[in-house]
Amino acid sequence: MTAPIAPPRPEPAVRPAPAGRPSASRVAGIFLAATALSLLVAAVHLTQGTSGVGALDLLRLLTGDDDESARVLIASRVPRLLAGLAIGIALGFAGAALQSIARNPLASPDTLAVNAGAHLAIVSVAAFGVALPALPAGGLAFCGGLTAAGLVMTMSAGGQAGTTRLILAGSATALALSSVTMLLLLLFEQATIGLFAWGNGSLVQADLVALTQLAPVIGAALVALMLLGHRLDILALGDDTATVLGLDVRRTRLLVTVLAVLLSAAAVTLTGPVGFVGLCAPVIVRLLGPLVPEVHRHRVLLPLSGIAGVIIVLGSDVLLRAVMGGQAGVDIPTGVVTTLLGAAILIWLARRHRAAGPTRRPPGGHAAVRSTAFHRTVVAVAGTIAAAAVLLGMLTGDTWVLFGDIVNWINGSTGPAYTFVLDQRWPRVAAAVLAGAALAVAGTTVQAVCRNPLAEPGILGITAGAGLGAVGLLTFVPLAGVWAVSGVAGVGAMLAFALVYGAAWRGGLNSDRLVLIGLGAWQGGTALITYLIVAFDPWNTGKALTWLSGSTYGRTGTQVLPVAIALLVLTPAVAAARRELDLMTLDDDTPRVLGVRLERTRLLALGAAALLTSTAVAAVGVIGFVGLVAPHAARALVGGRHARVLPVAALLGAALVSLADTLGRTVIAPAQVPAGLVTALIGTPYFVWLLWRSRAAAPQTR
Known part of the structure; x- marks a missing residue:
């Protein structure tokens, strides 16, 4: 495994201290200006709150005549300020x-x-x-x-x-x-x-x-x-x-x-x-x-x-309460505003990020070359695992059924109890399988375009954009239909993708810069989702948490249809571009020499990944690590050629999310653990192992 990032030297967070004695006047001046600004902000902060006590009331405290203002100040505003x-x-x-x-x-x-x-x-x-x-x-x-x-x-x-x-x-x-x-x-x-x-x-x-x-x-x-x-x-x-x-x-x-x-x-x-x-x-x-x-x-x-x-x-x-009112300071976390500011700073820093240069290597750099027979065996085994995961998902849950019950249900000869159970269960299994496959294909595409085995759709802001669109619609239009939710999630994902891609473009697309800006967009989108939940639906955080954790609870056949359509349409399109994806994993020059229109291909490939991700998010909510783990595992098994990686990654992604959903529905039944949390807990050790394995190859520039 090669190190995903290999800059020629580290980017220092600080410069060496300047030589000579510091100018006392300049340092004192900057300290005085910063202190004065902080005191001004603190004074304004004291005048804000849910009560009617304002600046004039607080000034009266100097004469000791206003006990009410003193009580408000001591009980609420001073603790918040401090x-x-x-x-x-x-x-x-x-x-x-x-x-x-x-x-x-x-x-x-x-x-x-x-x-x-x-x-x-x-x-x-x-x-x-x-x-x-x-x-x-x-x-x-x-x-x-x-x-x-x-x-x-x-x-x-x-x-x-x-x-x-x-x-x-x-x-x-x-x-x-x-x-x-x-x-x-x-x-x-x-x-x-x-x-x-x-x-x-x-x-x-x-x-x-x-x-x-x-x-x-x-x-x-x-x-x-x-x-x-x-x-x-x-x-x-x-x-x-x-x-x-x-x-x-x-x-x-x-x-x-x-x-x-x-x-x-x-x-x-x-x-x-x-x-x-x-x-x-x-x-x-x-x-x-x-x-x-x-x-x-x-x-x-x-x-x-x-x-x-x-x-x-x-x-x-101060800004939060000035714009939203005094009660917003109680209801809406201040951290939402600071996170939005931090996301903007992160994006600004990322735009100044230096390219890693020609030392970058493709995501499957050390994958062994496998024979065709071995590839077919892997596909067959992965398909068997995915089918077994589907069957296990149908059999288990808060109510366990037998294989014969499933056969009878297919034939329409089960009793009312099992019919109800299986009618409710199959859309959940289908949603998990289809979403897992979609996220795996999207992750494979993103990793190829970014030439980074640690990239996935979520870190490009696509997941946050889709989640923001879906949560926003559910918050303001609770009775919105499945197609509306899917459509808005798709629009949100595409807008987030367009913003990230546009911000990362500086005379060409740098993959590291794209990832860092995407991370900033992810954090900003997550902060906005938190704001929507807390500001407009504070008593129903369980619903939002379940959505943000990735859950198949309550899914219907209609809700999984968009992701099925996206898979049927976009997966063949991505597979048709397998040669271009293979070339893009090498460097930027080789595809151009061989006639690949690099920027257009990147844009179309990432657009397909954004659509696949948005439909998956609309179907099951936010599920992380699938787009990271499945493609990397597929490359480790069958090599780096995308003609082989794509089907194996799709099957592994489907099996992973299906097994995570089954485990979450079964392990503490009748309570349930969202599938996204299970995949995160499964994916993190793998991610840590991947980083550890590549650590030895990372340059230790001193």
């Missing part, structure tokens, strides 16, 4: 520190799955009815976040094996952890009520107890990072140079990682995971580098990033 202040500083420091040790501008508590690990730890305790004080909960969140960050950094060679590799590793880990979190939210809905909105970062605070307990922890971590600032300046010069200068590189990285995760865990414990503040704040500060070069010194960068984090958090909250 919470935003605390997490803004914590996440700003954490993001700057993580970017420095990874030397990667996209490292953050979100992209390294720190927030996802901390969130899962807290929800796991709440699901079983255990209420922990702030400090023990923070310790638990710290353990979860540190474990997740350690896994991601290990899989991505410390973040220096390439930006795309780091983001893919972090996104896959975060998706798996979020799947477990979502499973707990579904299975323990009463015990975890309210944690869905909180899981997207809410500044609502009942009192100051948690803040007062966590404030010393945050303060100690901030001081420790400031003391390590000089070491981080030396580390920015490169590992070899830092070692020559006497710095213990490994110990410094470990200490900084622990402190950054501690800050992130404290923020998650206090308000839930507020998205992308740790990414945006340091990036915004570093944009001042041409004007104030001293911002690259960590004892300037870290506190400025903390102040920028405060401005982002409080500014997002």
Whole structure:
């Protein structure tokens, strides 16, 4: 297995600190301006809320004449303000520190799955009815976040094996952890009520107890990072140079990682995971580098990033309540706004991403050449497994039936009870099989176009676009028919694809840039879906969670018809372009030399993948990892030629989703686990193994 990303050298998140003594006046000026802006935003923040207390009422507090305003201020607004202040500083420091040790501008508590690990730890305790004080909960969140960050950094060679590799590793880990979190939210809905909105970062605070307990922890971590600032300046010069200068590189990285995760865990414990503040704040500060070069010194960068984090958090909250009203600050998580901002920053950074160059290799680079007889054997075995998965799906569930009952049902001679069971079951099995096949074909196509075995339709924003369209229609038009849902999901997928493809185009299509921009679109689309659920249907989060987790519950024959039509029409079209797909996996020059109209072929191939994905999402909701696992497994079995990969991948995808759906319907019957959660839990170990296997081949540029 070859490394999917092999840049000639890592992209540093920071420049080496400028030589000479820093200009005190410039640094003081930028600190004064940032502090003044943060104070202004904080003052505006205090004037907003659900009560009628405004700026003039708060000014009367200076004379001590307005007890009502004082009660509102102390009971509600000050705790919210202080919470935003605390997490803004914590996440700003954490993001700057993580970017420095990874030397990667996209490292953050979100992209390294720190927030996802901390969130899962807290929800796991709440699901079983255990209420922990702030400090023990923070310790638990710290353990979860540190474990997740350690896994991601290990899989991505410390973040220096390439930006795309780091983001893919972090996104896959975060998706798996979020799947477990979502499973707990579904299975323990009463015990975890309210944690869905909180899981997207809410500044609502009942009192100051948690803040007062966590404030010393945050303060100690901030001081420790400031003391390590000089070491981080030396580390920015490169590992070899830092070692020559006497710095213990490994110990410094470990200490900084622990402190950054501690800050992130404290923020998650206090308000839930507020998205992308740790990414945006340091990036915004570093944009001042041409004007104030001293911002690259960590004892300037870290506190400025903390102040920028405060401005982002409080500014997002101010914007939310200014546009949506005071009640929106209670109902809608602030993290939705920060995630949208972070998605925009991620897309902007991705557009500046350097191409990996000629060192890129096709996704099936090390697949063995197989004989025709072996290929036919694999197809036969895969077909048998898919058929067995269909049969098992028909036999099992909350009510088990026998094979003879299925035969009688086909002949129309079963009793009412079994007829009802099987009439309800077959559309679910069909939806799982067809959606799995569609996602596998789409994933094969995307991996060929991107020349990246770690790509799948979901990370190109297609899944989020389809999900946003479908959830939006179900939210505003609950009685919409299946064709309307499928149509809107298709439009959403195609719009998302068009936006991602257009944003990734800069004199040509760079595959790494396409993946990174798609990830930004995915995060932004997920934030918008959360907004729709929380703002317009807050008492029915179970329905939305089930949809976002990928479920076949309640499906009818009519609902699976669109994905069947898409498969029948688009799979032959993709198969007809198998030669072009084979050539595109090599490089950009070979297809052009052999007469392939590269850009048009890419556009048509990705368009077919978008349509297949949209119909699958409309049929079963959001299911991840199928488009990753099935094509890669198929290439490992039959080699890299798409004439062989496509049928095997389709059969494996159908079998995977069908088995996941059957397992989810059976293992805790009559309760059910959505198929998307099961596929995520199955796919993540495979993804981690894939990253680990390719890690040795990744360049370890120092």
